[in-house]
Amino acid sequence: MRKYNPKEIEPKWQKRWAEDGLYNFDPSADKPKWYFLTMFPYPSGALHIGHWFMYAPPDAKARYLRMKGYNVFFPMGFDAFGLPAENAAIKHGLDPKTWTYENIAYMRRQFASMGASYNWSHEVITCDPEYYKWTQWLFIQFYKHGLAYRKKAPVDWCPKCNTSLAREQVKGEDRRCDRCQTPVTKKDLEQWLFRITKYAEELLDFSAIEWPERVRVLQTDWIGRSAGAEIIFKLESYDETITVFTTRPDTLFGATFLVLAPEHPLVTRIVTAEQRPLVEAYIEQTKRLTEIDRLALTREKTGVFTGGYALHPFTGERLPIWVADYVLMNYGTGAIMSVPAHDERDFAFASKYGLPVKVVIAPEGWNGEQLEAAYTGAGIMVASGEFDGLASERGKQAIIDALQERGLGKAAVTYRLHDWLISRQRYWGAPIPMVHCSSCGTHPVPEDQLPVLLPEGVQFLPTGESPLKLSEGFRRTTCPVCGGEAERDTDTCDTFVDSSWYWFRYLDPKISDKWMNSALAEKWLPVDEYAGGIEHATMHLLYARFFTKALRDMGLVNHSEPFIRLFNQGLMLAEDGQKMSKSRPESVVNPDEQVDMYGADVFRTYLMFIGPWDAGGPWSSKGIEGINRFYKKIWNFVLEPPPAASGEPSAEQVKELERWMHKTIARVGQDIEHFRFNTAVARLMEYLNYLVKAKETPLTLLPQWKQAVRTLVLLIAPIGPHIAEELWQELGESYSVHQQRWPDFDPVLAADEVFTLVIQVNGKVRDRVPNLPVDVSEDEVKRLALDSQNVKRQIEGKDIINLLYVPKRLVNIVVR
RNA sequence: GCGAAAGUGGCGGAAUUGGCAGACGCGCCAGACUUAGGAUCUGGUAGGGCAACCUGUGGGGGUUCGAGUCCCCCCUUUCGCACCA
Numbered sequence: 007m008r009k010y011n012p013k014e015i016e017p018k019w020q021k022r023w024a025e026d027g028l029y030n031f032d033p034s035a036d037k038p039k040w041y042f043l044t045m046f047p048y049p050s051g052a053l054h055i056g057h058w059f060m061y062a063p064p065d066a067k068a069r070y071l072r073m074k075g076y077n078v079f080f081p082m083g084f085d086a087f088g089l090p091a092e093n094a095a096i097k098h099g100l101d102p103k104t105w106t107y108e109n110i111a112y113m114r115r116q117f118a119s120m121g122a123s124y125n126w127s128h129e130v131i132t133c134d135p136e137y138y139k140w141t142q143w144l145f146i147q148f149y150k151h152g153l154a155y156r157k158k159a160p161v162d163w164c165p166k167c168n169t170s171l172a173r174e175q176v177k178g179e180d181r182r183c184d185r186c187q188t189p190v191t192k193k194d195l196e197q198w199l200f201r202i203t204k205y206a207e208e209l210l211d212f213s214a215i216e217w218p219e220r221v222r223v224l225q226t227d228w229i230g231r232s233a234g235a236e237i238i239f240k241l242e243s244y245d246e247t248i249t250v251f252t253t254r255p256d257t258l259f260g261a262t263f264l265v266l267a268p269e270h271p272l273v274t275r276i277v278t279a280e281q282r283p284l285v286e287a288y289i290e291q292t293k294r295l296t297e298i299d300r301l302a303l304t305r306e307k308t309g310v311f312t313g314g315y316a317l318h319p320f321t322g323e324r325l326p327i328w329v330a331d332y333v334l335m336n337y338g339t340g341a342i343m344s345v346p347a348h349d350e351r352d353f354a355f356a357s358k359y360g361l362p363v364k365v366v367i368a369p370e371g372w373n374g375e376q377l378e379a380a381y382t383g384a385g386i387m388v389a390s391g392e393f394d395g396l397a398s399e400r401g402k403q404a405i406i407d408a409l410q411e412r413g414l415g416k417a418a419v420t421y422r423l424h425d426w427l428i429s430r431q432r433y434w435g436a437p438i439p440m441v442h443c444s445s446c447g448t449h450p451v452p453e454d455q456l457p458v459l460l461p462e463g464v465q466f467l468p469t470g471e472s473p474l475k476l477s478e479g480f481r482r483t484t485c486p487v488c489g490g491e492a493e494r495d496t497d498t499c500d501t502f503v504d505s506s507w508y509w510f511r512y513l514d515p516k517i518s519d520k521w522m523n524s525a526l527a528e529k530w531l532p533v534d535e536y537a538g539g540i541e542h543a544t545m546h547l548l549y550a551r552f553f554t555k556a557l558r559d560m561g562l563v564n565h566s567e568p569f570i571r572l573f574n575q576g577l578m579l580a581e582d583g584q585k586m587s588k589s590r591p592e593s594v595v596n597p598d599e600q601v602d603m604y605g606a607d608v609f610r611t612y613l614m615f616i617g618p619w620d621a622g623g624p625w626s627s628k629g630i631e632g633i634n635r636f637y638k639k640i641w642n643f644v645l646e647p648p649p650a651a652s653g654e655p656s657a658e659q660v661k662e663l664e665r666w667m668h669k670t671i672a673r674v675g676q677d678i679e680h681f682r683f684n685t686a687v688a689r690l691m692e693y694l695n696y697l698v699k700a701k702e703t704p705l706t707l708l709p710q711w712k713q714a715v716r717t718l719v720l721l722i723a724p725i726g727p728h729i730a731e732e733l734w735q736e737l738g739e740s741y742s743v744h745q746q747r748w749p750d751f752d753p754v755l756a757a758d759e760v761f762t763l764v765i766q767v768n769g770k771v772r773d774r775v776p777n778l779p780v781d782v783s784e785d786e787v788k789r790l791a792l793d794s795q796n797v798k799r800q801i802e803g804k805d806i807i808n809l810l811y812v813p814k815r816l817v818n819i820v821v822r
Numbered sequence: 823g824c825g826a827a828a829g830u831g832g833c834g835g836a837a838u839u840g841g842c843a844g845a846c847g848c849g850c851c852a853g854a855c856u857u858a859g860g861a862u863c864u865g866g867u868a869g870g871g872c873a874a875c876c877u878g879u880g881g882g883g884g885u886u887c888g889a890g891u892c893c894c895c896c897c898u899u900u901c902g903c904a905c906c907a
Binding site for chain 1: 824825826827828833834835836841842845846847848849860861862874886887888889901902903905906907
């Protein structure tokens with residue numbers, strides 16, 4: 007008998023499937039549609055084990071859904087613009103394009119070796135001019151609709167990547183670059199931004215999508231809605247005002263000073279001559295600090311007095327105006343009213359600089375004494391003029407109303423979310439399709455001139471300037487308005503722009519006169535299910551939602567959410583439970599080696615078996631042996647003829663066989679549907695274990711036996727596609743197993759006919775009665791329970807005060 | 823500090839959502855087969871007594887006939903956010 011040899015069967019079937027176009031996609035097929043998307047990879051060189059962990063289970067689900075009769079759209083592509091290509095160019099003198107396409111070719115071969123059933127004819131590669139032409143076109147539409155704008159501002163800058171970053175791409179307390187972990191600095195640059203804040207409110211609404219709580223919370227926190235008031239303070243000596251944002255208008259009477267961010271434009275105007283040197287020095291000092299230093303120092307707050315005063319909108323009291331870097335320019339209005347009695351930060355600052363603390367919300371039991379610390383809770387308003395005696399919650403609205411009446415304020419909402427900065431000072435990205443003319447200003451490249459091609463043979467000097475700036479041929483152009491000399495924008499788009507619309511393009515990636523095939527979109531969008539890592543919660547997934555809503559408002563699509571369902575897989579860890587890391591090469595598991603050693607079926611199945619898909623977990627080089635044995639066992643089970651049997655199986659045995667089969671069909675299907683691949687595999691193992699034993703009985707003589715074996719192979723097919731195809735052929739069935747219907751199960755046959763009755767006394771198991779029919783009467787159960795010797799011993803001399811029967815499970819005798 | 827998730831044998835993990843804790847697999851132990859095997863097969867495997875039983879799902883309380891599951895308090899770990907006014 008042949009041995010299980012994945013090296014022989016896997017390449018054979020992969021070739022056959024490709025030749026037959028087994029996974030070609032027909033969008034018009036008359037079946038229910040299922041658009042199943044997984045986050046496409048960056049072509050970094052080779053698929054690593056994390057990729058396999060991410061891609062193998064969805065392939066199993068896609069295969070399962072096809073067998074269930076869905077028309078599954080399961081595309082794949084490459085998020086191909088990005089820094090590593092450029093860094094490879096700098097380091098090894100390689101052309102980014104060549105490097106990228108070579109990597110893509112290799113990774114496609116790896117996907118094939120996995121047995122992945124992607125619809126490759128719909129592949130999208132974002133660095134392909136045919137793709138980025140439309141990235142640029144979309145940029146122009148955003149521009150035309152006021153959703154893309156240019157602004158000079160201090161931006162987050164990564165000194166290693168030599169480019170600016172979006173706020174989302176700066177991570178952690180010490181503000182490091184998401185890509186290379188280098189601490190970011192600030193740089194003043196003129197940059198393009200997308201107006202995502204326009205959608206802040208709508209992005210908080212998740213009612214139309216079924217996303218994990220975790221992601222919804224991350225996005226909600228990231229958007230950071232906070233409601234309060236804007237309050238206008240008049241200045242004492244200038245005809246100017248300072249607007250502050252506060253969530254606590256009820257504490258307005260407790261404001262004892264104002265604080266401006268050092269970058270606030272009014273600072274230099276209001277500072278008195280006397281204080282000017284101090285203030286200027288302070289601003290200088292703040293500027294020199296990197297963001298990290300500034301935060302590290304902030305345990306101790308610093309600031310200086312400007313010499314200026316503002317007037318309290320109700321009392322007219324003079325409030326000194328300070329500058330302090332604990333107030334941030336990019337949140338709210340960059341100015342605050344400081345209420346030391348009711349805000350911890352203000353309290354710390356006031357304590358340090360000897361500024362007055364005025365209690366206006368009485369804590370419970372407060373008798374007018376000095377506070378030891380800020381009281382930030384609710385309470386009754388005091389020392390607040392006409393508002394005295396109000397509960398602070400009601401006071402908020404009362405103060406807002408009073409301010410509004412005087413034209414000195416209004417209710418306001420602010421968000422932590424910032425507009426999305428998309429300019430990158432790098433080469434390997436989609437050029438921003440804009441032209442700057444000294445006489446006409448900035449204008450889009452005419453749409454019939456797209457794409458603005460990336461020039462080849464560009465110099466890469468790590469200067470921090472866009473490499474495209476150094477390409478004269480690229481930079482010089484003519485103004486689309488006046489025809490005179492003009493300059494192209496030499497920045498490129500953040501690669502997250504490329505990935506913010508790729509699932510639209512998948513539908514018809516070759517359509518040449520439009521960004522997307524709307525007829526197909528009508529039927530196929532939104533995406534039914536999206537699988538990918540949680541690390542994209544506040545980046546890609548937020549951008550994707552923003553894009554969809556923006557495109558809707560431009561009339562380009564008619565839905566509001568890109569992905570109905572979302573599933574986040576976990577992280578594959580090294581054998582020691584730590585993260586796999588290139589700095590510890592021994593910790594890294596190379597998928598190609600695993601395929602070489604065990605075959606793709608074993609490897610992918612082990613990745614599914616290792617634990618719940620959303621949890622991830624540590625790799626085990628021993629554990630994979632178990633799956634290897636499992637497949638060998640299936641192989642031998644199917645190929646080895648049963649021993650000669652005589653006689654007839656009992657009716658019970660036949661029913662058991664059927665029950666196992668139907669139950670397994672039901673469970674494996676449900677598990678795959680819910681991404682519970684680990685238990686799906688476990689069910690298959692149990693089924694096999696049962697079948698191996700049953701093979702020793704006369705059951706093998708029955709037609710039901712053949713059915714049971716056939717079913718085993720069908721149920722394996724999504725998970726181990728190659729071995730299933732081979733065994734299917736061995737069973738004499740017709741090609742391909744992957745075009746078969748997923749077997750139906752009969753709930754009646756799957757249901758247990760008998761059960762083991764558990765008998766408890768006072769909640770403790772004292773006996774069991776096996777093989778009771780499920781419809782056994784309660785009286786019979788009680789009789790059996792009380793008849794048990796063990797039970798008799800336990801209840802002797804005690805009173806039975808209750809006896810509960812949970813049908814098909816247990817009885818509990820309560821005694822005292 | 824705020825928010826979220828999690829804590830079950832030697833290990834990865836199951837548990838129909840309040841009803842037999844530890845499915846399945848790894849590892850380990852014993853045995854069989856084999857010239858040999860890191861192959862294969864059979865049996866065992868939470869801990870303690872080795873029998874009746876007792877104890878066990880991070881710790882402590884509670885609800886319940888019954889709690890890994892529900893409620894309260896605490897501990898630990900991981901992740902996210904962090905001067906956001």
